[in-house]
Amino acid sequence: NAGVTQTPKFQVLKTGQSMTLQCAQDMNHNSMYWYRQDPGMGLRLIYYSASEGTTDKGEVPNGYNVSRLNKREFSLRLESAAPSQTSVYFCASSALTDYEQYFGPGTRLTVT
């Protein structure tokens, strides 16, 4: 079992460029999440998907879109990157929304 995988691990974008972060899990989990973590801070929820076919906004959704492609995959898209989106992005999954979450290794994104 690979658990939760994320690609890419690192990315540098120029302001205004777009990109999609990919996430996949092989644990047959129903719920998936995208977080960002800024230096010295905890995780802030961007979007989550409680189950296949549903997505909901978290605490900081502006500037992002998501797609729950199937039960395994949950992607995060930045349509027009801004320097304020420089952060480490974590994808996570859980069996249900109130169960423990398993995190991917993270994507370090820098927007210049």
Place this chain on the structure above:
Amino acid sequence: EDKVVQSPLSLVVHEGDTVTLNCSYEVTNFRSLLWYKQEKKAPTFLFMLTSSGIEKKSGRLSSILDKKELFSILNITATQTGDSAVYLCAVDCGKSTFGDGTTLTVKP
């Protein structure tokens, strides 16, 4: 607005000391409180608490929840340098809200 506050923000102790980390919360529709450990990479799960007064224990780590006073504590006894990490508290209320974490440094 849901809020999770952890204290202290950082803590430096020596090996063998006992530490207590605090997590207080104000959320609607509380379902569970979770503790995670983060060592310069992805967080890893420690405990999930749903009921007041029932201690969860794993080795030198233990945690308890007080749903009346809206807080939880994480205790680590006989600390080791390998316990150095950021400890994150999260509350699930339909979606997860994380605190900013407590950075624990254990010196030899």
